[in-house]
């Protein structure tokens with residue numbers, strides 16, 4: 165079965181055709197990140213207008229492989245309402261004209277499906293760690309349908325923390341790649357930064373305190389006339405975020421033994437996180453799955469894959485945007 169996936173939840177406009185949930189036939193992503201870089205972050209109205217400008221050309225490009233598709237899938241939420249609506253209205257129209265089934269997809273669950281877009285088949289039960297710009301969640305997946313939320317961030321998401329602290333350091337948006345590049349030549353122990361909630365038994369995260377600590381530290385150093393070593397601070401920030409993520413993931417693996425760990429979301433592109441999780445999983449004999457970097461950030465192939473494994477089409481008129489959908493919720 166060939167599904168055309170459409171993704172417009174935030175600042176990427178994407179369309180892809182995926183066969184049987186695993187084989188990518190086309191995968192097109194247009195990003196408005198350059199625009200957001202100029203404003204230092206995403207302005208929702210600007211993002212929505214860019215979605216409108218890019219979506220039809222992106223879909224046309226994805227359809228160039230000239231295959232007959234069997235169904236469409238679209239991100240229903242969570243995301244920015246203006247951006248979501250562009251994808252939803254377009255896919256509703258196409259489903260109506262082409263008379264094809266349309267499957268609404270939960271964007272956060274879809275991130276996990278980036279792990280199926282290759283030759284590997286992650287075994288269940290699985291633990292999913294979804295770390296993106298807007299979300300940080302740990303979920304237990306009994307199978308494709310039964311997903312239980314185990315814990316998540318109480319305030320800022322991991323990616324948001326990378327983005328906000330990068331701003332303090334004067335780095336460009338998005339902050340994750342900028343911090344990790346700079347961190348390569350820094351000392352992660354140079355600055356002592358908090359790892360909030362790391363000693364608590366629950367599976368929740370908190371990153372807002374880390375952001376505040378970085379702001380206070382830079383102010384303190386400035387007023388004392390000391391220069392901040394940006395590479396050292398970037399490495400220290402990255403180490404604090406990665407430590408928190410790994411600590412709670414290991415706790416979750418102890419509480420709910422699983423066969424595989426599925427890393428997903430934009431922050432899964434982080435090399436330190438990938439390497440450290442890999443080392444830990446080898447020790448405890450858990451199979452770790454990490455998507456290729458290109459499929460960690462927003463794309464439509466993951467939307468099509470998620471729709472294949474959770475094939476629940478809805479009549480096009482019933483599909484609505486759900487900007488605040490949470491990870492374990494099924495799209496209604």
Ligand code: KG4
Nearest residue numbers: 296297298323338340430431433434461462
């Ligand atoms: O999943 P995603 O593309 O969009 C959302 O759904 O939010 O994630 C974007 C987030 C941004 O916060 C960005 O800074 C972060 O992923 N990110 C990274 C890296 N690449 C992207 N964070 C850390 N290290 C990276 N290499």
Ligand code: ZN
Nearest residue numbers: 275296461462
């Ligand atoms: Zn995302």
